[in-house]
Amino acid sequence: MSNQFSHEKIIQLRKKRSAADRRFKTYGLIATVIGMAILFFLLFTIFSKGYSSFQKTVIELDVTFDQETLKITPNATYEEQVEAKFFKVKKNAIANALPDLSKKDIKLMKKMFSINVDKEIKEYFLQNPNILNTTQKLLVTAHSDVDQMLKGNAKRDIEEKKRKLNDRQLEFFDEFVFTGRLKSKFNNFFFTNADSRHPELAGIAGSFVGSLFTLITVFLLAFPIGIGASIYLEEFAPKNKFTELIEVNIANLAAVPSIVFGLLGLGILLNVFGFPRSTPLVGGTVLALMTLPTIIIACRASLKAVPPSIKEGALAMGASKMQAVFHHQVPLALPGTLTGTIIGLAQALGETAPLIMIGMIAFIPNIPTGFTEPSAALPVQIYLWVESAERGFQEKTAAAIMMILIFLFLMNAIAVFLRSRFERKW
Amino acid sequence: MNNVKVSTKNVNVHYGTKQALHRVTLDINEKEVTALIGPSGCGKSTFLRCINRMNDLIDICKVDGSITVDNEEIISDEVDVVSLRSKIGMVFQKPNPFPKSIFDNVAYGPTIHGIVETKTDLEEIVHSSLKRAGLLKEVKDRLHEPGTSLSGGQQQRLCIARAIAVNPDIILMDEPCSALDPIATATIEELIDELKNKYTIVIVTHSMQQAARVSQRTGFFHLGELVETGETQKIFTNPENEKTQGYITGRFG
Ligand SMILES: Nc1ncnc2c1ncn2[C@@H]1O[C@H](COP(=O)(O)OP(=O)(O)O)[C@@H](O)[C@H]1O
Numbered sequence: 001m002s003n004q005f006s007h008e009k010i011i012q013l014r015k016k017r018s019a020a021d022r023r024f025k026t027y028g029l030i031a032t033v034i035g036m037a038i039l040f041f042l043l044f045t046i047f048s049k050g051y052s053s054f055q056k057t058v059i060e061l062d063v064t065f066d067q068e069t070l071k072i073t074p075n076a077t078y079e080e081q082v083e084a085k086f087f088k089v090k091k092n093a094i095a096n097a098l099p100d101l102s103k104k105d106i107k108l109m110k111k112m113f114s115i116n117v118d119k120e121i122k123e124y125f126l127q128n129p130n131i132l133n134t135t136q137k138l139l140v141t142a143h144s145d146v147d148q149m150l151k152g153n154a155k156r157d158i159e160e161k162k163r164k165l166n167d168r169q170l171e172f173f174d175e176f177v178f179t180g181r182l183k184s185k186f187n188n189f190f191f192t193n194a195d196s197r198h199p200e201l202a203g204i205a206g207s208f209v210g211s212l213f214t215l216i217t218v219f220l221l222a223f224p225i226g227i228g229a230s231i232y233l234e235e236f237a238p239k240n241k242f243t244e245l246i247e248v249n250i251a252n253l254a255a256v257p258s259i260v261f262g263l264l265g266l267g268i269l270l271n272v273f274g275f276p277r278s279t280p281l282v283g284g285t286v287l288a289l290m291t292l293p294t295i296i297i298a299c300r301a302s303l304k305a306v307p308p309s310i311k312e313g314a315l316a317m318g319a320s321k322m323q324a325v326f327h328h329q330v331p332l333a334l335p336g337t338l339t340g341t342i343i344g345l346a347q348a349l350g351e352t353a354p355l356i357m358i359g360m361i362a363f364i365p366n367i368p369t370g371f372t373e374p375s376a377a378l379p380v381q382i383y384l385w386v387e388s389a390e391r392g393f394q395e396k397t398a399a400a401i402m403m404i405l406i407f408l409f410l411m412n413a414i415a416v417f418l419r420s421r422f423e424r425k426w
Numbered sequence: 427m428n429n430v431k432v433s434t435k436n437v438n439v440h441y442g443t444k445q446a447l448h449r450v451t452l453d454i455n456e457k458e459v460t461a462l463i464g465p466s467g468c469g470k471s472t473f474l475r476c477i478n479r480m481n482d483l484i485d486i487c488k489v490d491g492s493i494t495v496d497n498e499e500i501i502s503d504e505v506d507v508v509s510l511r512s513k514i515g516m517v518f519q520k521p522n523p524f525p526k527s528i529f530d531n532v533a534y535g536p537t538i539h540g541i542v543e544t545k546t547d548l549e550e551i552v553h554s555s556l557k558r559a560g561l562l563k564e565v566k567d568r569l570h571e572p573g574t575s576l577s578g579g580q581q582q583r584l585c586i587a588r589a590i591a592v593n594p595d596i597i598l599m600d601e602p603c604s605a606l607d608p609i610a611t612a613t614i615e616e617l618i619d620e621l622k623n624k625y626t627i628v629i630v631t632h633s634m635q636q637a638a639r640v641s642q643r644t645g646f647f648h649l650g651e652l653v654e655t656g657e658t659q660k661i662f663t664n665p666e667n668e669k670t671q672g673y674i675t676g677r678f679g
Pocket residue numbers: 441446464465466467468469470471472473484
């Protein structure tokens with residue numbers, strides 16, 4: 001008796017099926033590999049462009065703190081020390097940075113140092129006041145043009161006119177390099193400073209804190225409102241045409257382009273309600289409107305996923321509807337809601353367009369300390385830097401993108417943590 | 427002869443336009459087990475859920491007729507369902523402990539109804555309820571583990587403990603053993619037998635053997651009608667109605 005599965009046609013079909021299986025597996029593998037390759041390429045480009053902005057260039061300078069120039073006495077009080085003439089000390093130090101500089105040379109030499117050098121000298125002295133009347137070797141911040149030249153970002157074998165450093169300055173540069181007085185150091189300014197007109201001093205602290213304040217605003221507004229709306233719609237609202245309309249519109253709202261929310265912020269929050277411009281408060285409010293649908297959709301889905309038997313159990317125990325919802329359904333829906341909220345916040349973090357509309361694109365050189373202070377935000381900061389002509393800002397762009405990615409990565413890590421922490425228990 | 431605890435008269439239930447119960451009239455005696463049997467879809471659960479107004483949760487469900495509990499009408503908008511339900515415990519077909527600790531499961535009712543003043547009182551109630559549900563021995567060292575970590579039979583007894591923690595008069599059970607193995611079923615049946623000394627019990631079951639074992643009175647439902655009701659012994663040995671006879675001898679159902 002012949003086995004019915006050994007029939008010629010059936011064997012052919014079986015071969016075909018397993019070939020289709022293999023083919024599909026290969027396609028999947030190829031797609032995954034391409035995706036990973038693109039991702040790695042992206043990360044690699046960002047990193048290779050950005051990592052140099054974590055380094056700054058410093059120049060070793062002999063600074064003489066003599067009391068005649070500083071115009072203070074050895075037993076001066078702190079207040080008198082603060083008022084001492086550090087700019088003169090700096091001037092002397094720069095004039096003698098290399099031997100035998102002409103007046104014109106000194107002018108050129110000055111442009112090789114950051115304007116922050118005064119402050120650096122002053123801070124150094126205030127920390128070590130006993131160095132009065134001595135000469136110290138200080139590492140002071142170089143100008144961005146020097147920095148870029150040392151990092152190899154600026155070309156030197158091109159016409160003098162097209163270069164930031166002219167021929168004479170290049171001679172100084174080479175002399176510094178030759179005598180080992182040009183050094184690379186960790187760029188603390190990038191992490192502690194706000195934006196600046198001077199690339200060597202510009203940092204992301206301002207926009208980072210701005211983004212943080214903005215996200216806190218988003219969370220404080222969107223999370224309670226979103227949860228409240230979800231609970232109401234899911235558990236209490238009567239099911240009629242009107243609530244159906246609301247539901248459809250919430251789904252639609254999630255698909256509205258973010259710039260529309262920016263317009264709303266500009267037209268209503270700023271012009272009608274007179275919120276303070278360029279502040280995390282307005283930015284956060286606008287982004288909260290944008291995040292709200294995401295949170296509501298996530299929260300309602302999580303509420304729906306709670307088995308009705310739990311609510312029935314509570315109601316049968318004589319719990320009021322409110323108690324059944326808040327004691328049993330909401331806690332079970334919380335992890336899913338939090339995950340959705342973090343996804344919403346991550347979207348909000350990367351939003352640029354609405355923030356530009358409400359003026360968070362202004363140049364803000366200090367770190368905001370409150371919700372109603374003008375402030376920058378990370379994505380807008382990136383936009384501002386990529387727009388600026390100066391070479392020194394370009395590497396900052398990539399570094400700021402790295403910061404955003406780290407921020408996002410942290411937020412996603414929290415989401416994953418919350419998910420596993422509150423695993424479904426039923 | 428015991429007092430009548432729950433009395434229904436001409437109860438009709440509609441789901442939308444579909445009528446699920448037709449003029450059901452039934453008396454349920456105090457401190458007895460009343461079993462409701464019948465083929466699936468005949469309206470046993472619907473009837474049971476009328477008694478503690480759980481049908482209120484279903485928007486399309488309309489109940490009319492008269493149901494009294496302790497001679498008080500409960501089919502009326504003025505009735506406070508929260509206090510009604512605190513008097514009537516319910517055990518569901520699928521064990522549904524809250525995803526909380528064993529202790530919190532049992533403590534939930536007393537806590538929301540404000541029955542207890544102190545923590546020791548609460549512990550006392552939790553312990554005695556678990557004990558009456560025959561679960562204390564098995565769980566007394568793990569009261570703070572989740573209720574969902576128990577076996578199916580234990581979960582169902584936890585649900586019974588949860589229901590009796592508020593000291594109700596009536597316990598409604600909707601096929602409480604249908605998700606359990608025979609050993610767990612036997613344990614629950616023994617428990618029901620004990621509980622009837624204190625509570626009025628209405629149990630829906632699809633197992634005629636179970637009805638015969640645990641109940642004193644039985645009602646037979648068919649297509650939304652209460653076909654026959656009477657002492658369990660009589661229903662199973664000498665039913666009056668032909669349909670009842672057919673069902674219990676296994677000719678349909
Ligand atoms: N939520 C509901 N919506 C609509 N119809 C329902 C609902 N619950 C039960 N029914 C209908 O009512 C009838 C009785 O159901 P039920 O009381 O669950 O029967 P039983 O518990 O005896 O199996 C069935 O025909 C069922 O389809």
